[in-house]
Amino acid sequence: MSNLLKFVENEVQLAALVFLAVVYAARLxxxxxxxxxxxxxxxxxxxxxxxxxxxxxVAMPWAMESTRKRxxxxxxxxxxxLGVVAAIxxxxxxxxxxxxxxIRAVTLAFQSLLAAAFFAGLLRLVRRLTNPVLRLVSSADxxxxxxxxxxxxxxxxxxxxxxxxxxxxxxxxFFGLTAFFLVYVPFSKICHYLYYxxxxxxxxxxxxxxxxxxxxxxSRPPVAGPVKENRA
Amino acid sequence: xxxxxxxxSGIVSASLDTRSQAQAKETGLPSVKEGxxxxxxxxxxxxxxxxxxxxRITRSLAVSMTAxxxxxxxxxxxxxxxxxxxxxxxxxxxxxxxxxxxxxxxIDWTGxxxxxxxxxxxxxxxxxxxxxxxxxFGSCSACRRCTYNCPMGVDxxxxxxxxxxLLTELGIVPEGVFNVSRDQWETGNQMAVTEQDYxxxxxxxxxxxxxxxxxxxxxxxxxxxxxxxxxxxxxxEIKFDPRSIAHxxxxxHAAGESWTLPKxxxxxxxxxxxxxxxxxxxxxxxxxxxxxxxxxxxxxxISECGHGYRSTRWEGYNWADYDQKLPxxxxxxxLKRYLKEGRIAVDPARNPExxxxxxxxxxxxxxxxxxxxxxxxxxxxxxxxxxxxxRSENFCCTGGxxxxxxxxxxxxxxEVARIKADQLRATGAKLVCTMCHNCVDGLNDVIKHYKxxxxxxxxxxxxxxxxxxxxRDETKKTAR
Amino acid sequence: MPHIEVDGKRIEVxxxxxxxxxEEWNEETAGLLAKAEExxxxxxPEHWAVVKFIREYYLEKNLAPMVRKMCQATGFPLxxxxxxxxxxxxxxxxxxxxxxxxxxxx
Numbered sequence: 001m002s003n004l005l006k007f008v009e010n011e012v013q014l015a016a017l018v019f020l021a022v023v024y025a026a027r028l029x030x031x032x033x034x035x036x037x038x039x040x041x042x043x044x045x046x047x048x049x050x051x052x053x054x055x056x057x058v059a060m061p062w063a064m065e066s067t068r069k070r071x072x073x074x075x076x077x078x079x080x081x082l083g084v085v086a087a088i089x090x091x092x093x094x095x096x097x098x099x100x101x102x103i104r105a106v107t108l109a110f111q112s113l114l115a116a117a118f119f120a121g122l123l124r125l126v127r128r129l130t131n132p133v134l135r136l137v138s139s140a141d142x143x144x145x146x147x148x149x150x151x152x153x154x155x156x157x158x159x160x161x162x163x164x165x166x167x168x169x170x171x172x173x174f175f176g177l178t179a180f181f182l183v184y185v186p187f188s189k190i191c192h193y194l195y196y197x198x199x200x201x202x203x204x205x206x207x208x209x210x211x212x213x214x215x216x217x218x219s220r221p222p223v224a225g226p227v228k229e230n231r232a
Numbered sequence: 233x234x235x236x237x238x239x240x241s242g243i244v245s246a247s248l249d250t251r252s253q254a255q256a257k258e259t260g261l262p263s264v265k266e267g268x269x270x271x272x273x274x275x276x277x278x279x280x281x282x283x284x285x286x287x288r289i290t291r292s293l294a295v296s297m298t299a300x301x302x303x304x305x306x307x308x309x310x311x312x313x314x315x316x317x318x319x320x321x322x323x324x325x326x327x328x329x330x331x332x333x334x335x336x337x338x339i340d341w342t343g344x345x346x347x348x349x350x351x352x353x354x355x356x357x358x359x360x361x362x363x364x365x366x367x368x369f370g371s372c373s374a375c376r377r378c379t380y381n382c383p384m385g386v387d388x389x390x391x392x393x394x395x396x397x398l399l400t401e402l403g404i405v406p407e408g409v410f411n412v413s414r415d416q417w418e419t420g421n422q423m424a425v426t427e428q429d430y431x432x433x434x435x436x437x438x439x440x441x442x443x444x445x446x447x448x449x450x451x452x453x454x455x456x457x458x459x460x461x462x463x464x465x466x467x468x469e470i471k472f473d474p475r476s477i478a479h480x481x482x483x484x485h486a487a488g489e490s491w492t493l494p495k496x497x498x499x500x501x502x503x504x505x506x507x508x509x510x511x512x513x514x515x516x517x518x519x520x521x522x523x524x525x526x527x528x529x530x531x532x533x534i535s536e537c538g539h540g541y542r543s544t545r546w547e548g549y550n551w552a553d554y555d556q557k558l559p560x561x562x563x564x565x566x567l568k569r570y571l572k573e574g575r576i577a578v579d580p581a582r583n584p585e586x587x588x589x590x591x592x593x594x595x596x597x598x599x600x601x602x603x604x605x606x607x608x609x610x611x612x613x614x615x616x617x618x619x620x621x622x623r624s625e626n627f628c629c630t631g632g633x634x635x636x637x638x639x640x641x642x643x644x645x646x647e648v649a650r651i652k653a654d655q656l657r658a659t660g661a662k663l664v665c666t667m668c669h670n671c672v673d674g675l676n677d678v679i680k681h682y683k684x685x686x687x688x689x690x691x692x693x694x695x696x697x698x699x700x701x702x703x704r705d706e707t708k709k710t711a712r
Numbered sequence: 713m714p715h716i717e718v719d720g721k722r723i724e725v726x727x728x729x730x731x732x733x734x735e736e737w738n739e740e741t742a743g744l745l746a747k748a749e750e751x752x753x754x755x756x757p758e759h760w761a762v763v764k765f766i767r768e769y770y771l772e773k774n775l776a777p778m779v780r781k782m783c784q785a786t787g788f789p790l791x792x793x794x795x796x797x798x799x800x801x802x803x804x805x806x807x808x809x810x811x812x813x814x815x816x817x818x
Contacts, residue, residue, distance in 0.1 A: 030341075034291035040549040041556045044600040054385060065625050066305040066381035073305075077383075133304050133313075133320040137329055139351035141342070142302050187342045189350075192384060195299035199385040202292035210546060211600030215380075215624050423814075425778075433780050440789070471778055471814075472802045475790060639813065642727040676799070 005168050008175040009095040016182035023186040024194060031198060043209050050208010054200040063215065076120040083117020084149075086110050087156045091178045094162050094171070101162045114156040121150035141188050149190075152177045241321040242312075242647070244370045246640040248272065248362045249407040256414055263417035268511060269410075272403030278355045282338055284398045289339070296391055297335040299384045300328065306388065309381035311627050312371055315648035322371060322648075324378035324388040330367050331395045361404050368395045369406050370641035374506075375593035375628035389598075392633075397508025405507065408637035412503050413512060420519060421499035423467040433470045434493065437478045441485070444478075445701060450485040452477070455527060456492035461566070462529035463493050464500035464520050464544065466537045466669045476535065479696035480563065486701050487575040491533075497523030500534045501669075502543035505594075506634030510551045517548025524558055532560040536690050538592035538632070538668030542599050562595070564605050564667055564691050571611050578612050578698040586615040587694070588661035590675060591626040592668035605667050605691055612698040619659045627652050629666070631674020646681045653682035665689050718744040730813040737767070737810030746808045750797055759796055759808075761786045766809040776806050776814045 039047075053063075061067040061074045090110060093100050101107050125146050128134045155177055158170035185191055207213035253271040256264045263269040289297075304325060307313050312322040320326055329351065336343030336352035343352030355361060376389030399405060400413070415424040431454065438452040453459070461484070469476050484491045497519035504513025524532050534544050545560045570576045589609060595601045602623045609616050619626070630649040635641055656664060656678070664675055664686055675688045715724045723741060724732040729749045731737060742763055746752040752759070765785045769777040779801040783790055797804030802814050 027341075031291065031295065034289060034294045036291045037550055038553075040554060041546055042559070057383060057385065064305075064381050064383070065621065066309055067383065069308065070305070131304060132318075133307050133323050133325065134302065136320040137302050137304075137323075137325050137351070139302070139349065141350045189301050192299055192301045195295055196384060198295045199292075199299040199387075202295060203379070203385040203387055206292070210598070212597060212624065216602055429778050429780070433778070436780050436783075472800060473790075474779070639727045680799070 001164050002168060005164055005171055005175075008172055008179070012179045013091065013095070013175065013182075016179040020182045020186065027186060027191070027194065039206075039209060041209070043211075045208050045211030045213070047205040047209040050206070050213035051201050051204035053208065053214040054204020055197060057200060058196070076123055079113075079116045080120040080124065080149075083114050083120070083153050083156075086113045086117070087152060087178075090114075090156055090160055091175065094159070094175075098162055101160060107161055110160045111157050114153045114160065118150060118153040118157065121146060121153055125150060145188050145190050148177065148181070152181070240319050242316055242319050242371065242644050243321055243363075244366050244641055244644055245363075246366055246370065246406065248358075248365070248404060250403070252407050252410050252414070253403060256410075261414065261418060263414065268515075269414055269417050270401050270403045271410075274358070277358050277361055277402050277404070280402055281355065281361060281398055282334070284401055285334065286339060288394070288398070289335070292387070293391065293394055294335075294339075296328075296386045296388070297332050298340060300325065300332065300386050301384060303383065306378040306382050306386075309377045311377075311630065311651040312644075312648045315650045324372075327367055327372055328386070328388040328391050330364055331391055358404070361399065361402065364395065365399050365404050365406070368392045368399070369409065369634075369638060371644065373593070373628045373630060373632035373635055373645075375632050376597045377593070377625075377628065380597060380624060393505070393508045395508070396506070397510065400507045400509045406638040406640060408639060409503075409507050409634060412634075412637050413507055413509065416499070416503050416512060416516060420496065420516070421467040422501050422503055423471045425467050425470045427495070430470055430498070431495075433474050434477065437474050437481060441478050441481045445482065445485070450481060452481050453492040455495045457527045458529075459490045459492045459527065460530050461489055461491035461533045462520075462524045462527060462531070463491055463533050463535065463563075464498050464523075464540075465493070465535040466501050466540055467499055468501075468669050469535065476690065476692055479692040480535065482696050482699060482701070483567065483570070483576060483692065486577075486699055487570045489575075492527060492529070494520075494523035494527060497521075500540040500544045501537055502540060502548065503634065504551065505539050505543045505547060506637075513543060513548060514552035517544055518552040518554060520544055520548070521552065521554055521558075530558065532558055533566050534560070534562050536563060536667045536669060536692060538594035538670055540669075541601075541667075542594035546599060562601055562604075562667065564601065564608055567608050567691065567695055568604050571608060576695075577700040578695065579700050580612050580614045580698055582698045583613045583694050584615070585663050586617060586659075586661040587613045587663040587665050587689070588617045588619045588656070588659040589622070590619065590629060590656075590664050590666040590671055591623055592666060592671050593626075593628050593632050595667055596624045596626060601667070605665075608691055608695065609665060612694050613665075615661075617659050617661050619655055619664075621655075627655055629668075629671040629674030629678070631670055631677060636670060636673050636677075646677065649678045649681065652678050653684060656684055656686060657682075661686065663687055663689050665691060665694060667691055716744070716748045718748045723748075726813065728813050730807050731810045734770075734810050734812055741810060742808050745810070749807055750799060750804050752797075755808075756796075758786075758788070758792075762788070762793065762796060762805050763809045766806055766811065770809065770811050776802065776811055 057063060067074045128138055128146060155170060155174040159174035164171055204213055250272050257271060264271060302325060306324040310324050316322050333351055333353045334355060336350055337347050337354050342350050347353060372392050374389045374392045378388045412422055416422045434452045434454060441450050442448055499516060500520060502513050502516045504510060504516065534541050541562050549556045589605060630645055630652050635645050666672060672688045679686050714727060715722050721744060723744055726732050743755055746755050762782060765782060766777055779793060782793060782801055793801050806814065
């Protein structure tokens with residue numbers, strides 16, 4: 001293994017991780033500096049239960065009409081984000097536990113997941129480029145984050161076999177992108193996974209206190225079906 | 233917004249109308265002189281707006297600003313967009329972005345350093361503020377359906393209210409919003425009903441109920457101390473349709489309830505919810521809470537009103553920094569209790585027509601009452617049908633968020649009400665029942681505009697119609 | 713400014729169907745408004761009793777009268793006002809009487 005690859009796999013990652021941790025800590029302090037309002041009413045439900053229900057939203061596609069009506073989109077979401085988990089895991093396995101990727105089955109599983117995530121990413125990029133709503137609201141950050149993630153998954157497929165003797169460039173590309181992400185993420189929309197617990201918690205706690213979360217019996221279409229179904 | 237010019241947009245371009253404000257200033261109205269009710273002053277309003285934004289933003293709102301990933305799932309949850317699918321400016325994500333981009337430019341990190349990277353932008357002048365007014369007052373009923381469909385939990389409905397509050401503080405509001413706020417500040421109720429009118433209408437309804445029931449023992453007490461129930465109403469019930477007061481009096485009489493209305497602090501509606509003005513919200517809500525304290529009532533009961541319920545039962549205590557001491561409930565919950573305890577008897581055969589129920593946004597999404605009205609309705613109507621979607625997924629009546637008081641936005645509102653009309657039509661019901669006075673008017677507008685063969689009723693009306701009153705009716709009353 | 717067309721005549725109204733220029737009201741306008749907005753083919757003497765009272769009250773006090781006053785003046789019970797004007801006293805009767813739209817969420 002070349003010195004460059006060792007450096008990129010290890011020292012660069014650690015430096016970038018430290019940077020990420022510092023910036024995240026600063027971001028958390030920034031969030032907590034905003035004031036929170038005190039609740040003075042009798043509860044009609046439980047804030048804690050509501051918060052729990054709300055935080056579980058990502059795993060409950062039946063809970064919202066938007067995900068119920070778009071199961072394909074939800075499936076893309078799952079594949080894409082499982083790919084993220086696999087890719088991040090790979091950035092630790094390759095330098096610190098490489099024996100795991102000598103097991104053929106594991107390597108194939110990771111590659112399949114990353115390849116699926118790659119295609120899910122492509123579908124999402126096509127959607128972002130062709131859907132008029134998304135074209136109007138998307139920023140440069142939205143496009144770049146998605147494009148780089150697709151590249152990241154692609155590099156991951158090639159990097160995971162960890163065959164540095166044959167070719168080092170997939171690994172250098174993969175770890176190079178990782179380091180870039182670690183530095184870029186806190187300033188981009190990719191940071192949304194840091195915000196998710198907060199936004200869902202606050203919404204869930206408030207709605208849970210009011211007895212609106214968890215949502216009760218789901219509205220079901222009448223037996224004869226609605227006269228007109230609205231699809232935008 | 234540069235790109236918005238090239239897409240078709242239904243956003244109404246109403247200019248800022250300050251005639252009412254000028255009149256209020258001229259006549260020296262106390263609420264204006266004392267600065268409680270704000271008026272528009274030329275000057276650096278953009279800077280004032282940014283200062284307010286920085287000072288007022290709360291943690292949950294800040295997170296709603298940052299957490300949006302532009303996934304677009306909210307688009308199809310909004311009746312504005314569903315009715316105008318070729319108009320991306322009708323989507324919650326675009327509307328929220330109009331305030332979000334300002335937050336990103338002035339408060340968030342990346343937007344301050346490289347605004348173009350994250351679509352951060354600033355306001356240039358009062359014209360921009362006026363355009364923002366048209367968006368947050370005129371193209372959204374703050375129904376929170378988008379909030380419920382966002383995977384990140386971004387509360388666009390609340391962001392819209394927050395933005396409205398900033399504009400209200402600068403007097404940059406639709407004229408209807410100023411007028412109603414003025415009336416509520418000056419007279420303590422939303423429709424400038426005088427105390428004399430209030431008391432005389434209550435007496436009139438008392439006389440009507442006495443005639444109908446054939447007994448002088450029924451009363452509509454005012455300012456009676458130590459009662460079980462303090463009943464609070466919507467000024468619309470005094471000014472335009474007092475029948476609901478009569479219905480309530482009948483039911484309380486049949487249930488043998490000890491109840492009273494207060495002389496002051498009887499308005500449970502709250503325009504502060506719609507204008508985003510927590511000061512007004514606090515003032516009106518506090519009037520109610522203090523009336524209950526003054527009269528030593530045991531419970532506050534709120535007549536059927538969606539935004540009134542949300543304001544008085546939930547938001548008002550927080551706006552007014554007033555710890556809740558008394559149970560505060562909707563009259564529908566009271567009815568449910570009476571039925572359960574057998575305090576009133578009903579004959580459902582008196583409501584034979586097919587009824588469907590319209591869940592109000594402020595009750596089903598921003599509040600806790602979903603099954604309760606259904607339980608009551610099933611006791612008083614034999615033919616009850618659900619509309620679809622329903623409960624917390626119901627569509628707004630399209631008249632919410634104070635839109636009924638803003639005439640300039642009516643054409644767009646009625647255009648997008650097509651979604652609601654389709655939903656109503658599909659039920660095949662003759663009656664649509666709702667727990668909200670605002671929804672009554674909103675739905676009436678939809679019914680009239682789309683020529684639906686339906687009528688709007690409220691729960692109290694149906695219960696009152698089905699009420700079996702001892703003495704008047706032969707049927708024996710169930711033992712209490 | 714939007715308008716309605718009834719029997720070949722144009723009346724200027726605001727977005728809610730209320731008369732744009734209240735001072736231009738006359739009995740013919742009332743009939744046209746009633747037809748277009750309330751679906752009333754013609755106005756009976758009972759309709760006119762209500763409309764005339766509202767009009768006079770408005771001209772004197774520059775306010776829409778409360779429904780209770782309408783009932784007192786005409787002697788009609790509340791139910792009757794709703795029978796005569798399906799949209800109710802504010803949106804129905806006051807509109808036909810040529811008043812501007814009353815304030816508030818109504």
